[in-house]
Amino acid sequence: MDAATFAETLAAHGLPPLCKGTPDTLQVNVGYLCNRACRHCHLEAGPARTERMSRVVMDEVVALARRAPFALADVTGGAPEMNPDIGHLLRELAALTPRRIFRTNLVALEGREELLGLLTSGGWGIGASLPAVNAGQVDGVRGDGVFERSLNMLRRLNALGYGQGQGLELHLVSNPGGAFLPPSQAAATKTFRRALDLQGIVFNSLMTFANVPLGRFRSWLEASGNLEDYEASLRQRFNPQVVCGLMCRNILSVGWDGRLYDCDFNQALGLASATAEHISDYQSHSPPDEVAIPVGEHCFACTAGSGFT
Amino acid sequence: MTYYDPKDLAKFGDIGKNAPEAAKKFFAYYEEVFAEGALTAREKALIALAVAHAVQCPYCIDAYTGTCLEKGSNADEMTEAVHVAAAIRGGATLVHGVQMRNILDKKAF
Numbered sequence: 001m002d003a004a005t006f007a008e009t010l011a012a013h014g015l016p017p018l019c020k021g022t023p024d025t026l027q028v029n030v031g032y033l034c035n036r037a038c039r040h041c042h043l044e045a046g047p048a049r050t051e052r053m054s055r056v057v058m059d060e061v062v063a064l065a066r067r068a069p070f071a072l073a074d075v076t077g078g079a080p081e082m083n084p085d086i087g088h089l090l091r092e093l094a095a096l097t098p099r100r101i102f103r104t105n106l107v108a109l110e111g112r113e114e115l116l117g118l119l120t121s122g123g124w125g126i127g128a129s130l131p132a133v134n135a136g137q138v139d140g141v142r143g144d145g146v147f148e149r150s151l152n153m154l155r156r157l158n159a160l161g162y163g164q165g166q167g168l169e170l171h172l173v174s175n176p177g178g179a180f181l182p183p184s185q186a187a188a189t190k191t192f193r194r195a196l197d198l199q200g201i202v203f204n205s206l207m208t209f210a211n212v213p214l215g216r217f218r219s220w221l222e223a224s225g226n227l228e229d230y231e232a233s234l235r236q237r238f239n240p241q242v243v244c245g246l247m248c249r250n251i252l253s254v255g256w257d258g259r260l261y262d263c264d265f266n267q268a269l270g271l272a273s274a275t276a277e278h279i280s281d282y283q284s285h286s287p288p289d290e291v292a293i294p295v296g297e298h299c300f301a302c303t304a305g306s307g308f309t
Numbered sequence: 310m311t312y313y314d315p316k317d318l319a320k321f322g323d324i325g326k327n328a329p330e331a332a333k334k335f336f337a338y339y340e341e342v343f344a345e346g347a348l349t350a351r352e353k354a355l356i357a358l359a360v361a362h363a364v365q366c367p368y369c370i371d372a373y374t375g376t377c378l379e380k381g382s383n384a385d386e387m388t389e390a391v392h393v394a395a396a397i398r399g400g401a402t403l404v405h406g407v408q409m410r411n412i413l414d415k416k417a418f
Contacts, residue, residue, distance in 0.1 A: 134383045176378070183381030187351060191381055 003235060006299040013240040018293040020262065020275055022285050023252040026070040026097065028061055029053070029267060030083040031256045035108050036142055040131075040175050042214040042268045045078040053256040058089045060258055060279045065096040068285050070252075073097035074127070076264070079108035087118055094122035101171070103127045106153040107146055120160050125169030128154065133195035137177045154201045163203040172206045179226035181233060181305055182208035210234065212301040214268045231297065237304035246302055248293050254279055262293045269296065318368045351380035358387060359394040 007017060029043075030053040037046035053061075065073065073093045080086055080103060093100060102124045109116065119126070130150055131141045138147035154170075157163065163170030172192060176182050183191075189206045196203065211217050213231060221227040253261040258279040261267040271294040276282040325332025343353050354376045361369030377387050 132383065134385065136385065137383050178378065180375055180378040183351070183379060187349065188381050 003232075006295045006297060009235070009238055009300075010243065013238075013243075015240060015243055018243075018246065018248065018295055018299075020273075020291040020293055021249040023068075023250055024071040025074055025247070025251040026061070026065055026072070027074040027076060027251050027253040027264065028089070028093075029076050029253065029255055029264065030058075030078070030080045030086060030089065032078045033082045034077060034079040034105070035082065036079070036105055036146075037216070038105075038141055039220050040141065040177075040211045040217045042212045042217055042265060043078070044215040044268075049078065051256045052083055053085070053089075053258075055085045055088060057254075057256070057258040057279070058085055058092070061089065061254055062092040062096065064254075064279055064282060065093055067283070070097050071099060073100045074103070074251075075101070075124075076103040076127075079105055081108040081112055081115060087115065090118055090122055090124060094124070099125070101125045101127045101169070103129070103173075105129050105142070106150040107142075109153055109156075110149065116156075116160065120162075120168065123167065125171065126157060126162055127171050127173055128157075129173045129175070130154075130192075131174055131177050133192050141177050151196075151199050151201065154196070154203070155199075158200075158202055163201075170203045172203050174206060174208050175211050179211075179221055179224070179230045181210050181237065184208070185306060210301045210304050212265050212268075212298050214265060214298050231300070234300035234304045238300060239303055239305060242303055242306065248302075252282070263302075265298050265301070266294060269298070271296065313367045315368075315371055318372060321368075349380075351377075351382055354380045355382055355386060355390045359390040362391050363394040363398055 004012060010017060032043055032045040032049035032051045033047070034041075034045035034049065035047060073096075075086075075089065075093070077083070083089075090100075090102070100123065102119055104126060106128050118124075128150075131138050135147040138150065139145065142150075157170055160168070162168045174182065174188060174192070182188065185206065185208045188208045192203075192206050213221055213227065213234070218227070221230050248263040248266070251263060252273070252275070253263055253267055255261060255267050259267075260273040260276050260279060260282060261271065262273045262275075266273070274291045274294070322332075322336075325336075343350065343357075346353075348356075354373055357369065358373040358377050361373050374387065377390075
């Protein structure tokens with residue numbers, strides 16, 4: 001017998017189909033170019049990718065943030081540092097959204113003093129991915145020597161005032177280094193704090209997320225013979241309690257070409273948002289009632305355990 | 310053909326089919342043992358992994374390798390746990406040499 005789909009699983013738990021709420025987060029993916037090619041990347045970002053947000057689309061993003069207020073701007077990639085117009089976007093958005101997060105893999109910030117200055121002066125928080133606090137695990141995901149380089153960048157960010165309780169937020173993001181679910185956020189936070197404290201590094205919070213079986217991670221799951229068991233483990237851990245807080249309800253995810261999605265994972269699959277096809281079509285936060293969010297097998301990654309909110 | 314099939318692990322609960330009360334008590338006890346307590350769930354999983362190797366249970370090794378990863382342990386910690394099991398097993402063998410020596414001392418000139 002085939003396993004229940006995500007939509008069927010919601011219904012079996014007495015939950016309605018996922019529908020869009022009022023977006024409070026503007027997520028901007030400025031392109032898939034990245035200086036790493038991590039095995040867990042659902043977007044298959046890497047050095048060979050050419051998709052890149054143009055300044056024209058960036059200006060449309062800024063115009064949207066001006067006409068429809070968002071509480072949070074979340075700039076991501078690929079490695080957003082590698083978009084040559086990133087400074088333009090950061091400068092313009094800084095005045096339009098009260099809270100701002102810039103995602104980084106840390107090593108892409110190396111040698112980018114001007115950009116670091118822009119992030120600091122613009123009050124941009126940092127969302128830094130750090131898979132683990134163990135050199136073997138980090139280097140296994142990211143490449144040899146990346147762990148030490150990541151620690152050095154975290155020390156640099158601390159020196160700039162990040163994570164020190166002075167308003168510059170430094171959040172860490174950890175994904176498991178393989179076909180298994182992450183530890184609880186509370187337990188992982190203790191481990192990270194203890195290990196990074198020994199390195200003289202402080203941070204505001206740690207978020208642990210399950211790897212989503214899409215893109216390069218899915219290819220690896222298939223090649224390593226882990227796909228079936230991994231998808232089954234996500235289904236088994238379905239937690240109906242986290243459904244109401246799923247990020248897709250309140251996020252507007254803008255792709256590098258201005259297309260709109262309900263989350264970064266739907267972007268990876270090309271599952272367009274039903275609110276509007278393109279950023280230029282999105283006029284205000286008054287979506288029609290009951291706009292459904294496209295869902296699929298990958299959604300089980302966001303509802304497993306403590307979820308992906 | 311092998312006596313051990315990883316898929317059989319999912320049938321563990323079936324062991325209660327002919328002795329439901331005993332199984333119910335065992336699984337309740339098992340759940341209580343592995344709950345967060347004076348030891349964290351992560352530490353308990355590492356102990357379980359070491360014991361699984363000592364008793365050489367392939368089901369337990371499979372289950373607790375996954376559990377250790379999901380509780381946030383890394384390969385270094387897990388490998389050290391297996392060495393602890395090996396040291397105790399090896400030590401237990403060797404320390405029984407004391408029995409041998411006692412008998413030797415009694416029986417041999």
